[in-house]
Amino acid sequence: MNAYTHKVQYYETDMMGITHHANYIHWMEEARIDFMDQLGFPYAKMESDGILSPVRSVSCVYKHPCSFGNEISILVRPEGFTGALLTIGYEMRNQNGELVCEARSEHVFVNREGRIVRLRKEQPEFCRAIEAQFPPKE
Amino acid sequence: MNAYTHKVQYYETDMMGITHHANYIHWMEEARIDFMDQLGFPYAKMESDGILSPVRSVSCVYKHPCSFGNEISILVRPEGFTGALLTIGYEMRNQNGELVCEARSEHVFVNREGRIVRLRKEQPEFCRAIEAQFPPKE
Amino acid sequence: MNAYTHKVQYYETDMMGITHHANYIHWMEEARIDFMDQLGFPYAKMESDGILSPVRSVSCVYKHPCSFGNEISILVRPEGFTGALLTIGYEMRNQNGELVCEARSEHVFVNREGRIVRLRKEQPEFCRAIEAQFPPKE
Amino acid sequence: MNAYTHKVQYYETDMMGITHHANYIHWMEEARIDFMDQLGFPYAKMESDGILSPVRSVSCVYKHPCSFGNEISILVRPEGFTGALLTIGYEMRNQNGELVCEARSEHVFVNREGRIVRLRKEQPEFCRAIEAQFPPKE
Numbered sequence: 217m218n219a220y221t222h223k224v225q226y227y228e229t230d231m232m233g234i235t236h237h238a239n240y241i242h243w244m245e246e247a248r249i250d251f252m253d254q255l256g257f258p259y260a261k262m263e264s265d266g267i268l269s270p271v272r273s274v275s276c277v278y279k280h281p282c283s284f285g286n287e288i289s290i291l292v293r294p295e296g297f298t299g300a301l302l303t304i305g306y307e308m309r310n311q312n313g314e315l316v317c318e319a320r321s322e323h324v325f326v327n328r329e330g331r332i333v334r335l336r337k338e339q340p341e342f343c344r345a346i347e348a349q350f351p352p353k354e
Numbered sequence: 355m356n357a358y359t360h361k362v363q364y365y366e367t368d369m370m371g372i373t374h375h376a377n378y379i380h381w382m383e384e385a386r387i388d389f390m391d392q393l394g395f396p397y398a399k400m401e402s403d404g405i406l407s408p409v410r411s412v413s414c415v416y417k418h419p420c421s422f423g424n425e426i427s428i429l430v431r432p433e434g435f436t437g438a439l440l441t442i443g444y445e446m447r448n449q450n451g452e453l454v455c456e457a458r459s460e461h462v463f464v465n466r467e468g469r470i471v472r473l474r475k476e477q478p479e480f481c482r483a484i485e486a487q488f489p490p491k492e
Numbered sequence: 493m494n495a496y497t498h499k500v501q502y503y504e505t506d507m508m509g510i511t512h513h514a515n516y517i518h519w520m521e522e523a524r525i526d527f528m529d530q531l532g533f534p535y536a537k538m539e540s541d542g543i544l545s546p547v548r549s550v551s552c553v554y555k556h557p558c559s560f561g562n563e564i565s566i567l568v569r570p571e572g573f574t575g576a577l578l579t580i581g582y583e584m585r586n587q588n589g590e591l592v593c594e595a596r597s598e599h600v601f602v603n604r605e606g607r608i609v610r611l612r613k614e615q616p617e618f619c620r621a622i623e624a625q626f627p628p629k630e
Numbered sequence: 631m632n633a634y635t636h637k638v639q640y641y642e643t644d645m646m647g648i649t650h651h652a653n654y655i656h657w658m659e660e661a662r663i664d665f666m667d668q669l670g671f672p673y674a675k676m677e678s679d680g681i682l683s684p685v686r687s688v689s690c691v692y693k694h695p696c697s698f699g700n701e702i703s704i705l706v707r708p709e710g711f712t713g714a715l716l717t718i719g720y721e722m723r724n725q726n727g728e729l730v731c732e733a734r735s736e737h738v739f740v741n742r743e744g745r746i747v748r749l750r751k752e753q754p755e756f757c758r759a760i761e762a763q764f765p766p767k768e
Contacts, residue, residue: 226663226673227374227656231367231422237547238365238521241514242641249640259640260699271513275551284369285674364525364535365518375685376659379652380503387502397502398561409651413689423536503650507643507698514641560645 217254217349219289220247226284234281240317241274244306247290248321251304255349257342267333272301272322279315287311294349299336300324302346355392355487357427358385364422372419378455379412382444385428386459389442393487395480405471410439410460417453425449432487437474438462440484493530493625495565496523502560510557516593517550520582523566524597527580531625533618543609548577548598555591563587570625575612576600578622631668631763633703634661640698648695654731655688658720661704662735665718669763671756681747686715686736693729701725708763713750714738716760 222243230236252259262269282288289309296303306319325333336343360381368374390397400407420426427447434441444457463471474481498519506512528535538545558564565585572579582595601609612619636657644650666673676683696702703723710717720733739747750757 225656225660226368227376227659229369230364231369231371232544232546233369234546236365237550238514238517241517242639245514245641246639258699268508270508270510270557271554273551273553274513275549277549278547281546285672363518363522365521370682370684372684375688376652376655379655380501383503383652384501396561406646408646408648408695409692411689411691412651413687415687416685419684423534502644503652505645506640507645507647509645512641 217251217292219291220250222246222288222290224282224284224286224288229284234283235286237276237278240276240278240308240319243288243290243308244274244276244304244319244321247292247306248304251292255345257339257345262339262342265339266327267325267335267339268328269302269323269325272324274319274321276317276319278317280310280317282310282316288316294346295320296350297343297346299334299343300332355389355430357429358388360384360426360428362420362422362424362426367422372421373424375414375416378414378416378446378457381426381428381446382412382414382442382457382459385430385444386442389430393483395477395483400477400480403477404465405477406464406466407440407461408464410462412457412459414455414457416455418448418455420448420454426454432484433458434488435481435484437472437481438470493527493568495567496526498522498564498566500558500560500562500564505560510559511562513552513554516552516554516584516595519564519566519584520550520552520580520595520597523568523582524580527568531621533615533621538615538618541615542603543601543611543615544604545578545599545601548600550595550597552593552595554593556586556593558586558592564592570622571596572626573619573622575610575619576608631665631706633705634664636660636702636704638696638698638700638702643698648697649700651690651692654690654692654722654733657702657704657722658688658690658718658733658735661706661720662718665706669756669759671753671759676753676756679753680741681749681753682740682742683716683737684740686738688733688735690731690733692731694724694731696724696730702730708760709734710764711757711760713748713757714746 224235228235228239249259291307293305295305302323304321308317310316325335327333362373366373366377387397429445431443433443440461442459446455448454463473465471500511504511504515525535567583569581571581578599580597584593586592601611603609638649642649642653663673705721707719709719716737718735722731724730739749741747
């Protein structure tokens with residue numbers, strides 16, 4: 217999988233002169249959606265199949281500030297999948313290779329009524345594609 | 355009607371040290387929704403009645419910068435209503451009374467299928483309440 | 493200390509019909525800044541004294557969705573302070589008292605040149621005020 | 631000059647299921663900064679030369695909604711330049727060529743102290759480069 221690149225926008229900076237920390241959560245989403253596209257399971261397709269994927273948790277550790285114009289390369293790595301909960305890790309580096317942020321998110325999968333979807337049954341190809349990205353942990 | 359107050363947040367500033375100009379569009383929405391609440395026609399109620407109100411246009415003229423911690427008082431004034439198109443004006447002042455921004459937005463009213471709603475027929479009380487806020491221009 | 497209240501804005505929702513998860517990071521900042529105001533150490537004052545407080549990490553566990561118009565009450569609790577690193581916890585509840593999100597952030601304190609500030613020496617009153625909010629853990 | 635492309639992000643949608651209207655102001659900035667890069671006068675370079683360019687006004691007319699995953703092509707056209715005030719027009723089209731939004735912004739140029747910069751004197755090459763993009767209107 218290719219890393220996703222986000223160019224820091226002026227509107228993402230704050231009066232400290234650096235990227236405001238909330239924007240990294242946006243970048244995680246951008247990179248995750250790009251990852252799903254590369255995997256062959258676009259998120260828009262999933263939603264049109266009636267499966268939503270609310271975020272269960274996020275965490276970010278900010279290692280090095282970045283600012284306007286920096287090109288941030290984001291590596292997305294699935295780290296765990298129970299069939300109900302998907303854990304994804306993110307490594308963000310600036311154009312000099314310096315680690316900017318390490319992050320993680322957890323995702324559940326529900327239908328339009330908000331009920332948990334049994335992904336192994338309803339989307340077996342997606343499950344196999346995700347699991348091909350890491351050694352299964354079950 | 356009471357003016358709406360927005361306190362400028364840190365995350366709304368940019369590296370120029372002032373409020374990023376895109377945030378004023380958010381504040382217009384905050385003030386407009388508060389105005390609708392005061393008018394007795396909460397926007398959430400309208401949506402649950404099946405009426406959506408997409409924004410047709412916005413414009414802002416920035417008169418004076420503001421920044422973190424400033425309390426911005428926003429006066430909302432309906433300026434025109436044709437039954438199909440509602441025009442709203444906004445006057446934003448800082449805690450010293452200085453004019454910070456003058457803005458305007460236009461709104462249409464559609465149903466869930468995206469068709470124009472005939473508001474005078476379907477929401478006559480709302481039309482009367484809006485028009486009581488200014489001399490009709492038809 | 494009083495809880496901080498944030499009313500969910502329309503622009504904070506996403507196409508899933510709920511608050512987009514990145515906004516909670518903004519609310520943590522709003523509540524934290526309000527907490528500092530209540531404590532008697534406004535963040536703007538700290539910055540004008542030459543002390544910046546970059547965020548070292550954030551984490552959120554989303555417990556229950558919320559959406560447009562909901563009033564979210566946010567309780568801020570300092571959880572640890574080493575003199576160099578301040579840890580803050582957040583409990584967010586909707587108007588029915590349901591837990592919406594549990595969150596945590598870590599903060600460091602630096603001067604304009606980016607060097608760590610020795611807070612116990614330079615801001616002893618602030619340290620005492622923070623520590624009065626919880627049993628010291630050193 | 632090449633058009634700038636923005637892919638609509640999930641976090642840019644709202645509960646109406648479409649792009650929230652405030653985001654177009656961000657896209658104008660993205661496209662304008664890309665235009666300056668293409669012109670050979672990167673905005674970051676201008677700021678490091680001590681010239682800031684606050685936005686004087688913005689306006690958007692929303693022609694057609696767009697949503698998550700859409701690729702929006704943004705054409706940037708300088709429309710006027712008095713030496714003190716730069717006017718820029720934007721035409722945004724979706725992947726099918728449909729007009730999504732027409733917008734305009736005005737910009738002034740100031741130094742770090744907030745005083746108007748005489749651009750024709752201090753940045754004559756930039757003025758010539760901008761004016762080469764349209765017939766001068768003075």
